[in-house]
Amino acid sequence: MSQTIPVPSVPAPDIIRCAYMEIVVTDLKKSRDFYVGVLDLQVTEEDETTVYLRSMEEFIHHNLVLRQGPVAAVSAFSYRVRSPEEVDAAEAYFRELGCRVERKKNGFVRGIGDSVRVQDPLGFPYEFFYDVEHVERLAWRYDLYSPGALVRLDHFNQVTPDVPKAVDYMENLGFKVTEDIQDAEGTVYASWMRRKSTVHDTAMTGGDGPRMHHVAFATHEKHNILAICDKLGALRLSDTIERGPGRHGVSNAFYLYLRDPDGHRIEIYTQDYYTGDPDNPRVTWDVHDNQRRDWWGNPVVPSWYTDASTVLDLDGNPVSLTQRTDDSEMDVTIGADGFSYTRREDATTDVDEHSGAGDGEDEFKLGHQL
Amino acid sequence: MSQTIPVPSVPAPDIIRCAYMEIVVTDLKKSRDFYVGVLDLQVTEEDETTVYLRSMEEFIHHNLVLRQGPVAAVSAFSYRVRSPEEVDAAEAYFRELGCRVERKKNGFVRGIGDSVRVQDPLGFPYEFFYDVEHVERLAWRYDLYSPGALVRLDHFNQVTPDVPKAVDYMENLGFKVTEDIQDAEGTVYASWMRRKSTVHDTAMTGGDGPRMHHVAFATHEKHNILAICDKLGALRLSDTIERGPGRHGVSNAFYLYLRDPDGHRIEIYTQDYYTGDPDNPRVTWDVHDNQRRDWWGNPVVPSWYTDASTVLDLDGNPVSLTQRTDDSEMDVTIGADGFSYTRREDATTDVDEHSGAGDGEDEFKLGHQL
Amino acid sequence: MSQTIPVPSVPAPDIIRCAYMEIVVTDLKKSRDFYVGVLDLQVTEEDETTVYLRSMEEFIHHNLVLRQGPVAAVSAFSYRVRSPEEVDAAEAYFRELGCRVERKKNGFVRGIGDSVRVQDPLGFPYEFFYDVEHVERLAWRYDLYSPGALVRLDHFNQVTPDVPKAVDYMENLGFKVTEDIQDAEGTVYASWMRRKSTVHDTAMTGGDGPRMHHVAFATHEKHNILAICDKLGALRLSDTIERGPGRHGVSNAFYLYLRDPDGHRIEIYTQDYYTGDPDNPRVTWDVHDNQRRDWWGNPVVPSWYTDASTVLDLDGNPVSLTQRTDDSEMDVTIGADGFSYTRREDATTDVDEHSGAGDGEDEFKLGHQL
Amino acid sequence: MSQTIPVPSVPAPDIIRCAYMEIVVTDLKKSRDFYVGVLDLQVTEEDETTVYLRSMEEFIHHNLVLRQGPVAAVSAFSYRVRSPEEVDAAEAYFRELGCRVERKKNGFVRGIGDSVRVQDPLGFPYEFFYDVEHVERLAWRYDLYSPGALVRLDHFNQVTPDVPKAVDYMENLGFKVTEDIQDAEGTVYASWMRRKSTVHDTAMTGGDGPRMHHVAFATHEKHNILAICDKLGALRLSDTIERGPGRHGVSNAFYLYLRDPDGHRIEIYTQDYYTGDPDNPRVTWDVHDNQRRDWWGNPVVPSWYTDASTVLDLDGNPVSLTQRTDDSEMDVTIGADGFSYTRREDATTDVDEHSGAGDGEDEFKLGHQL
Structure with a gap:
């Protein structure tokens, strides 16, 4: 596959955590309505082109910057x-x-210095x-909490064509893999990597890239989601709910995926587990395990696999995409060419026929979807 | 449509509430494993052919009887x-x-007298x-509660071809309609009716009938579900989850639908509202409102519309079905011939094209499903 | 004791439920800040002297009226x-x-007719x-819900000197007792009575009366409280919390008691049980059972026993009090003259010494309090 | 004050987290019943004298060792x-x-090597x-979760007479202070210190020491507690509840304190905040702030201040106590010689009189307690 990214001779920077994402939105008022009016993120400051937002437990200037732009x-x-x-x-x-x-x-955005x-490669x-x-x-300002209060920025998720290459690069940068999705042939479909002691600060999801898959905020409890x-x-904005709520297999967290007015994907996330020990056990999920992405076996909607946000280079121009050449997780798991099992023993029987979800009981979960 | 059911000259019995359902299961051990081992219903008593189950807050002998049988x-x-x-x-x-x-x-089952x-008609x-x-x-035996403890039998749901006829009959029997689903032409797709002060003791769902759509148990809170x-x-039984969890539009309750080992549908349900006033306002939902059955706009799986349990006559023989001749809710809402809207104003534009969910944003919710 | 209240020859009115309370407050702005600003009750309408409030699931005009007054x-x-x-x-x-x-x-207050x-007696x-x-x-306006949203008026609680006399009168008025607190000698300390199918629409609590002990609103879940x-x-209003949060023994509900700016006591309450069957089993608690009023054995603060609101006659004058002559629940359960047990078998040993909570383990719960 | 502990010339060990506590219990069966039968900790292994327990999300051998012993x-x-x-x-x-x-x-206990x-000093x-x-x-074994499942060991809490001395020593050992309680004169009553990115791995509480104040396990959500x-x-073990449940001011966590059959104190704890940044802001609470230890102003029971467990030296003998000479938090906050305020502005008025909670409104919270 593509060339490995070299390891610099100098040490990697000591990263603490994912801290904020800057996104370009095409209608700042609409986006502000969504992030502030609907999701109740707190405005640290704002002007005519930019809104700086933070979560309830954050003490740094912002976790999200909305900037008005053309694309x-x-x-x-x-x-x-x-x-x-x-x-x-x-x-x-x-x-x-x-x-x-x-x-x-003096920083690229307000509130941030040097x-x-x-x-990146x-x-x-x-x-x-x-x-x-x-x-x-x-954190203690319960007079400001809404029923769905977002309390922390939790993680990023990136789309990249060659997941093993990306993981290798990220491990050199000091990240540790906590979980991944593979198949029996060793194809890696996605990988979760951390600096702080949660399941991830970012994840690499296989697909045409570079693109941004989602940015995730945490709530305290499931009822908040x-x-x-x-x-x-x-x-009457239920059509901004793309997927969920549900329980992830990977990460064990409770989740919800929304799409903001520009289609940027936001995850709301709670209750993954502590990963801070150096020998924290890596969990590898079989791509055909139907509970890997939703522990309850609820289907992943195709858009969740196919859609992602453009990323910009340092001049503000969209970065062109490289196609994924490895198998697509969507293709190998759903539809005519894929299969998924709820119980591993069922899989072995069904593999030959590539029918997977096609047997009686679970037709209502998968068979009728596509 | 079909003939109205006459009103007897004698008064209708004063019904308090739905109390229990007796179901025939084909493998009693498997069913017991599901209702007791998985759902933690409490066994009041049992023998080789029958298990009597109750919920945590019940004081009568049972809310569910499982009886071994051929079909x-x-x-x-x-x-x-x-x-x-x-x-x-x-x-x-x-x-x-x-x-x-x-x-x-001496009753038809143990624990029940005269x-x-x-x-019925x-x-x-x-x-x-x-x-x-x-x-x-x-109720106070918290040492027996499981994380998903079922605390009450909440309601039944019945499939019948002619909903207005069924409602008319039920109203004569003393039931009151709390909510229903209709279209602009007055077709009634489903109707919820109560005796106790909740949204329903039973509902009539349009379809080939008579069949049993589901029986519902309540939990205390959403996290229990x-x-x-x-x-x-x-x-590794996630494929018993048919639909949900989610928030209903109708009833405002939080819900989950499971299928037991025989395919009988069980709803887990919590937090509808008080309906006990005689002038409790009826809520009528537009069948094309995509939030009527799931407030979050998550799709209803087709099996939920099509599948239901056979009911038996008093000799234990399956009752043959009468086909619904009114429009089918599934047909008018999803697929090529149906449409659903998230916002009413969107609907009026889309009606002509019968495309409904086909516009950009919400494709991931509906357009890709069928 | 005092004379029984006679039973009229005419039938009692058919009461559906407790519907609202009208209270006189001495500083309307302060009270509005509390009920609207803090507790997020919804304002149906208001003028310079009166505020009409309702809970999220209510469809009648109000559940609480605040009226400016001198006392x-x-x-x-x-x-x-x-x-x-x-x-x-x-x-x-x-x-x-x-x-x-x-x-x-035309009613005594806005929104209510004849x-x-x-x-009363x-x-x-x-x-x-x-x-x-x-x-x-x-109910469906989740855009208006706060984290602690009050969804229903649940019940009243009244202080009266002679509980059996009050119960007798209320039973004639059509109420049914669901639970009570007694001692071995048959003294009744409090009694819970219902019309709707919950544990109570009102309760009679023994003490100098007539006074209003509290009015209770329900939330959906415990986290709301x-x-x-x-x-x-x-x-910085934590000193308005008088007692709780906790789990009641009586009613099995989760509770919190607040005191409004005038000292009126408000209970926030959730998750009692269905009581609508005519033979609903009455639960009688031993007054010495330390879990009767708090299932976790947390102490009842003395003010909760001693304080209550004045009630007015139809001319708006305070009704003078009649003293309770029966034993006081506070006296028989805490302090030098009372005793409480966590386990009944412990009680029998301790009774002679009237020491109750005085043995090692639970000193931190009771012995040190008073 | 007592002499400072010197700083070694060699580097401090790089500590990841608090991992487990070994406690001596006088009746192993009774203790096992409490930790396994009541609290549902998971048994990794056990023999006649020792039980090794872990929480649901743990991957190392144990978080708690119960060892039968004489004291x-x-x-x-x-x-x-x-x-x-x-x-x-x-x-x-x-x-x-x-x-x-x-x-x-080969380790001092099973499952642990070198x-x-x-x-310590x-x-x-x-x-x-x-x-x-x-x-x-x-973590994923939801078939094993109980309603109150403990998912992580969260922290220790130690009683020591000279908190600043202890903090100085701990900082040299690599711990960072996240919060503390002081008064205007600079007396430090307690200090919270972390290695992992939570509010603490251990805390130093002022009192006669060395003693163990408590060991804390985390749940996912508040309802679990x-x-x-x-x-x-x-x-009928409510008398094992010593304090709570409640919301801490310090740490912002939701808490409960239990006493095990030997009187060892166990905290159940959930939802503090991320502290992993090097410049994480320290929060200092005024000892007279009545919301510092319970955000809702509920009183701290005296036993919580006075009781703690003996610690053993490496020969298994109890370590003798050194008395605290600094002010006692209990003495300065409750009773005749102390005062606490809910609002700082109230404090300044009340300080002279040392009456604090003695004014009308909050008597039911504090004034009646002691």
Whole structure:
């Protein structure tokens, strides 16, 4: 497959966590209505072209930047590093990789100081910073909580054509794989990787890339996620619910996927598990296990596999896509050419016929869908 | 359409509530594993051919009877009446209707005394009783609660071809309509009716009938329903989840539909609203409103519309079906001939094209499904 | 003890449910801030002296009326009856009892039509009405729900010196006892009574009376009640929390008691059980059972026993109190003269010494409190 | 104050997290009934004298060891370090501190390999290990979850007379303070410190020490904690509930304190916040702020301040206590000599009189307690 990304001679920056995403939206008012009016993210500050938003438990300036622009896209996946020196380390690391690198002492966005932005070897606009304005952590401000309050930025999810190549690159950058989806032949369909002690700070999902699959915010409890759905129904915006709510197999978290007014995908997520031990056991899921992406076996809608957001290079131009050449998870699991099983022993019988979900009982779950 | 059911000259029996359902299962051990081992219903008593089950807050002998038999079916929808005399009233009422009526002073099943069973004018095996053995109400026995504990029998749901005819008959029997689904032409697709002060004791769903659509048990909270899904996943029984979990539009309740080992449909249900005032406002939903059956706009799987359980006559023989001649809810809402809208204003534009969900945003919810 | 209240020759009115309470508050703005700003009750309408509030699932005009006045008090416990004729029945019933009775065709408050108000034989201002303005049932308006949304008026609670006398009177009025607290000598300390199918529409609590002990609103789930506490903490109003949150023994409900700016006690309540069967088993609790009022054995604060609101007669004057002569629940359960047990077998050993909670393990729960 | 603990010249071991506690219980069967039968911790293995328990999401051998012994006590606070070499680092570090140090290549308990145990400068039996037997992470085993399932060991809490001295020592050992309780004069009453990215791995609570204040396990959601209370009520063990449930001010977590059959204190805890950034803001609470330990202002029972478990030295003998000479948090906050305020502005008025909670409204919360 494609060439491996080399390992720089200099150490990788010490990344603490995914910190914020900057997205370009085509109608700022509409997007603000969605993120503030519907999802109740807190506005740290805003002006005519930009809104800076944070979750209830955050103490840094923002977790999400909405910027008015001509084409819906993602302009930064931003990570916080452990110290000011680690921004230097990031700059050196990506320069050695031969990437396009930009450094701004005063930051690319408000509230953030000295930062480096790169177009990484996979094509994604990554940012690294330490210096940041502290703002009030609203954790105790229960007078401001809504029924579906978002309390933390949890993770990013990226679409890339060659998952093993991406994982190799991310491991060199200091990430650890916690879970992945593979098949018996060793094809890797997706991989979850962490810096902080949760299941992930970002995941690599196989597909034409680079694209942004989703950005995820955490709630305290599952009922908070259900409350978001209920509110969307009340606002007659239920068609912004793309998938879920449900329980993931991978990560064991409770989830919901929404699509914002530009189609950017937002996950609402709660209750994965602690992964901070160095020997935290990796969980590998069989791509044909029908409970891997939804523990309850509810179908993944095709758009969830096919749609993702454009990412921008450092000049603000859309990055062109490279096609995935490995098998597609959607193709191998649903439809005429795929199969999925609820019980492994059922799979072995069904494999020859590639019928999977076609037997009586679970027709209502899969067979009738496509 | 079909002839109206006459109103007897004698008063209708004073029904308190739906009390239990008796179902025939083809493999008692398997069914017991499902209802007791998975759903944690409490066994009041059992023998080689029958298991008597109740929910945590029940004080009468049972809410569900599983009886071993050759063909999966329903042998009784059983209601409790207000006094022993009301059993006489029930007998007189259905005799005047010309129905087949059986009376047993010692009851048709254990734990229940003087009862009358009828094959009602719609073809359903209805039972009425007052006398019942009291057993321990386990409401305070939190040492016995499981994460998904079922606390009450909530309602039945019946499939019948002519909903207005069925509603008319049920209103005469003393039921009150709380909600229904109609279209602009006045076709009634389903109707919810109560005796106790909840949204329903039973509902009439349009389709070939008489058949049993589902029997529903209540939990205390929404997370209890999610816990049942999680457990089914852990047991690799996620393919028993037919639909949900989700929020109903009709009833405003949180729901989940399961299929037992014989395919009998069980709903798990929580948090509808008080309906006990005589002028409780009826809610009529437009059949094309995509949030009527799932407030979050998640699709109803076709099997949910098409599948239902056979009911038995008083001799234990399957009752033959009468076809629905009115429009089918499934046909008018999904697929090439149907349409659904999330916002009423969107509907008016789309009607001509019968495309409904076919516009951009919500394709992932509906357009790709069928 | 005191004389029994006679049974009128005319039938009692057919009461459906407790419907609203009218309370007099001394600072309307402060009270509005509490009920609307903190508890998020919905304003149906308001003017300079009066605020009409309802819960999320209500369809009648209001469940609570705040009226500006000189002295904090309760001016009406209002019940809805089944039909206009039942208002006549109420008038006749209380006239025969020799009570002061007032009838207003246009109602005593906005939104309510033909009503009768009486000062009942126990001294309480009771109202009965059928005619009421319907307003939007906000049950589906999840855009308006707060984390602690109140969804129904659940019940009243009244303080009266002679509980058996009060129960006898209420049973004649058509109420049914669901639970009570007694001791081995047959002293009745409190009794819960229902019309609708919950544990109560009102309760009679032994003490100097007539006074209003509390009015209770229901939430959907337990976390809603916790959210109210969290919000009160955030607003630095935690000292309005008088007792709880906790689980009741009686009623099995989850509860919280607040005190409004005038000291009126509000209960927030969720998840009692269905009581609608005529032979619903009555639960009698031993007054010395330390789990009767809090299933977790957490202490009842003395103010909860001693404080209650003044009630007004039909001229708006405070009703003078009659002292309780039976034992006081507080006295017999806590402090030097009382005892409580967690396990009945412990009680029998401890009774002689009246030490109850004085043995090692549970000192932290009771022994140190008083 | 007492002498500062010196800083060794060798680096502190790289601690990942609190991993398990070993406690001595006087009746193993009774303790097993409590931790397994009531709290549903999972048994990894057991023999006649020892039971090894873990939480649902744990993958190392155990989080709690119950060992039969003559006197209730704690024999180890055990931390996991990042690598085998860090066990060497721990040994060197504490040897330089002049502590009693023991090293066992095969571990002090089953399932754990090479370990070092020390009696640390504060007198506590601390253990450090890396090598551990992996066992099944039961996170996805929802068939095993109970309504109150414990999913993680969260933290320890230690009683020590001189909190600033202890904090200084812990900071040198690599811990970071996240929150503390102080007064205007700078007296420190308690301090919370973390290695993993939660509010704490351990806390130092001022009092006669060394003693173990509590060990805490996490649940997923708040209702899980309520379910434990409900179950204790059903088992007539409500007198094992010492304090709570409630919301902490410090940590913002929802909590419950239980006492096991030997009086060892167990906290059940959920929903604190992410603290993993190096500049995570420290929160300092005023000792007179009545919401610091319970956000809802519910009183802390005196036993919670006064009781704690004996700790053992490396020979298994109880470590003798050093008295706290700084002010006691209980004394300065409750009773005749203390004061607490709900609103800071109220405090300034009340300080002179030392009456604090003595004014009208909140008497029911504090004034009547002591």
